[in-house]
Amino acid sequence: xxxxxxxxxxxxxxxxxxxxxxxxxxxxxxxxxxxxxxxxxxxxxxxxxxxxxxxxxxxxxxxxxxxxxxxxxxxxxxxxxxxxxxxxxxxxxxxxxxxxxxxxxxxxxxxxxxxxxxxxxxxxxxxxxxxxxxxxxxxxxxxxxxxxxxxxxxxxxxxxxxxxxxxxxxxxxxxxxxxxxxxxxxxxxxxxxxxxxxxxxxxxxxxxxxxxxxxxxxxxxxxxxxxxxxxxxxxxxxxxx
Amino acid sequence: xxxxxxxxxxxxxxxxxxxxxxxxxxxxxxxxxxxxxxxxxxxxxxxxxxxxxxxxxxxxxxxxxxxxxxxxxxxxxxxxxxxxxxxxxxxxxxxxxxxxxxxxxxxxxxxxxxxxxxxxxxxxxxxxxxxxxxxxxxxxxxxxxxxxxxxxxxxxxxxxxxxxxxxxxxxxxxxxxxxxxxxxxxxxxxxxxxxxxxxxxxxxxxxxxxxxxxxxxxxxxxxxxxxxxxxxxxxxxxxxxxxxxxxxxxxxxxxxxxxxxxxxxxxxxxxxxxxxxxxxxxxxxxxxxxxxxxxxxxxxxxxxxxxxxxxxxx
Ligand SMILES: Nc1ncnc2c1ncn2[C@@H]1O[C@H](COP(=O)(O)OP(=O)(O)O)[C@@H](O)[C@H]1O
Ligand SMILES: [Mg+2]
Numbered sequence: 001x002x003x004x005x006x007x008x009x010x011x012x013x014x015x016x017x018x019x020x021x022x023x024x025x026x027x028x029x030x031x032x033x034x035x036x037x038x039x040x041x042x043x044x045x046x047x048x049x050x051x052x053x054x055x056x057x058x059x060x061x062x063x064x065x066x067x068x069x070x071x072x073x074x075x076x077x078x079x080x081x082x083x084x085x086x087x088x089x090x091x092x093x094x095x096x097x098x099x100x101x102x103x104x105x106x107x108x109x110x111x112x113x114x115x116x117x118x119x120x121x122x123x124x125x126x127x128x129x130x131x132x133x134x135x136x137x138x139x140x141x142x143x144x145x146x147x148x149x150x151x152x153x154x155x156x157x158x159x160x161x162x163x164x165x166x167x168x169x170x171x172x173x174x175x176x177x178x179x180x181x182x183x184x185x186x187x188x189x190x191x192x193x194x195x196x197x198x199x200x201x202x203x204x205x206x207x208x209x210x211x212x213x214x215x216x217x218x219x220x221x222x223x224x225x226x227x228x229x230x231x232x233x234x235x236x237x238x239x240x241x
Numbered sequence: 242x243x244x245x246x247x248x249x250x251x252x253x254x255x256x257x258x259x260x261x262x263x264x265x266x267x268x269x270x271x272x273x274x275x276x277x278x279x280x281x282x283x284x285x286x287x288x289x290x291x292x293x294x295x296x297x298x299x300x301x302x303x304x305x306x307x308x309x310x311x312x313x314x315x316x317x318x319x320x321x322x323x324x325x326x327x328x329x330x331x332x333x334x335x336x337x338x339x340x341x342x343x344x345x346x347x348x349x350x351x352x353x354x355x356x357x358x359x360x361x362x363x364x365x366x367x368x369x370x371x372x373x374x375x376x377x378x379x380x381x382x383x384x385x386x387x388x389x390x391x392x393x394x395x396x397x398x399x400x401x402x403x404x405x406x407x408x409x410x411x412x413x414x415x416x417x418x419x420x421x422x423x424x425x426x427x428x429x430x431x432x433x434x435x436x437x438x439x440x441x442x443x444x445x446x447x448x449x450x451x452x453x454x455x456x457x458x459x460x461x462x463x464x465x466x467x468x469x470x471x472x473x474x475x476x477x478x479x480x481x482x483x484x485x486x487x488x489x490x491x492x493x494x495x496x497x498x499x500x501x502x503x504x505x506x507x508x509x510x511x512x513x514x515x516x517x518x519x520x521x522x523x524x525x526x527x528x529x530x531x532x533x534x535x536x537x538x539x540x541x542x543x544x545x546x547x548x549x550x551x552x553x554x555x
Contacts, residue, residue, distance in 0.1 A: 014330070085291065240292075
């Protein structure tokens with residue numbers, strides 16, 4: 001665990017010193033604030049609904065940009081050879097890297113708190129719902145990040161990792177939407193709830209409404225753990241091939 | 242310290258390492274010599290547990306790499322080929338990172354890092370980003386990270402490649418200095434390098450060990466096989482037959498005007514020029530060239546590894 005922590009700190013430092021994390025934060029915040037003010041001035045609505053409506057899209061495009069380098073860069077420059085010549089287990093490295101990227105996302109998310117505070121002054125904010133939304137956004141981002149991590153471990157090209165990440169996450173986002181479920185043949189009606197359960201955004205919106213359901217949390221937990229597990233396996237498999 | 246037994250490793254259809262066995266004892270510096278593609282890196286990667294072997298075993302300090310890779314790596318410093326390092330990290334931070342993953346306690350970390358900066362003469366570069374360093378300094382950072390935990394076993398994959406002669410001398414001195422108590426395996430494709438740095442040379446070619454011994458032993462073996470360049474016209478099979486107990490044909494080609502150009506490798510240490518002359522006369526042929534060449538270590542190396550190169554290119 002100590003070694004996972006060392007990896008975590010090192011990775012964090014490299015985010016801290018590279019532009020990508022800042023660009024991510026600035027763009028994420030700019031979009032969030034812009035959406036909020038648009039709602040405020042155009043519809044005269046004081047709420048966080050706009051902000052949390054846009055978060056799945058921000059996750060879709062920006063989290064793969066954070067995760068793309070995690071493993072692709074390591075393999076491209078050959079530093080994974082150095083890393084794994086150290087007395088570390090694969091899971092320690094995978095976890096350390098993942099947590100560092102997750103912190104970058106969490107901090108970005110927390111940077112939108114002033115918007116929430118604004119809302120609470122200007123209108124009447126339901127803090128229960130707001131906290132639910134933040135928790136939901138955290139889980140959503142954590143799941144997308146885990147998928148991005150796995151995708152990054154499959155290639156040495158960061159751009160490929162980014163595009164593949166967006167595609168996989170987009171697929172998961174739309175799988176539960178009517179646009180997909182309406183193509184499920186009527187002879188297989190039992191498939192529909194499964195497709196809906198698989199859909200990423202579905203669970204997010206129910207958490208964001210302040211409904212904290214264990215099924216949603218189990219879904220996200222699986223979506224966090226499984227890709228990380230696959231990442232560890234992908235790294236191990238390369239030793240055999 | 243390092244015991245490699247019947248190691249084999251393929252990549253798809255390529256057999257990178259084929260039934261390789263050798264060992265490195267404590268206090269010994271072994272030069273792992275072979276042309277590009279011979280299987281040096283693959284052997285070393287298996288030894289560090291970076292890839293798995295398809296057959297055979299590797300033990301480091303009695304521990305099987307497959308069974309306990311983390312303990313093996315704890316006792317080992319490893320310098321990967323081409324020195325991949327985290328270019329965005331300052332030298333000091335990088336060494337601290339390696340040190341703390343290597344389990345050096347926080348209280349000792351700064352001292353250990355300064356020690357490495359000192360030993361590897363990194364003084365002026367300590368606060369620079371690794372990406373800004375010259376090839377020579379980079380290599381020293383690579384050595385420093387391999388040495389920071391004072392491991393009993395060191396594996397260095399081409400530690401001097403791409404360096405200029407002065408840098409090579411420095412790295413060589415460094416390796417010799419630290420090598421007194423350690424078991425060191427370093428690879429190179431340059432004979433001179435292996436000869437100057439190591440106590441013993443293991444020559445690999447086409448994935449197989451083709452020779453092994455101290456530089457002197459290898460050289461002596463070579464001097465036992467002097468080469469005779471002969472140009473002869475006449476009954477060639479009869480000549481070869483007459484000389485068969487002394488010489489074997491290394492190469493043979495037809496030169497212009499019925500002159501055959503043969504190089505013989507001798508089977509003894511004695512000068513057999515007179516015997517060749519007598520044999521040529523005895524079979525009623527004519528000689529126009531008879532030249533004895535003491536083979537150099539280079540020639541033996543080329544000779545030993547020629548098959549491997551052809552295999553690799555095929
Ligand atoms: N990761 C790999 N994938 C496919 N082939 C490889 C890989 N690594 C090495 N090889 C092949 O195995 C052989 C030995 O390579 P290597 O061990 O790198 O030799 P050396 O280090 O002596 O130059 C070469 O033919 C090389 O092409
Ligand atoms: Mg090599």
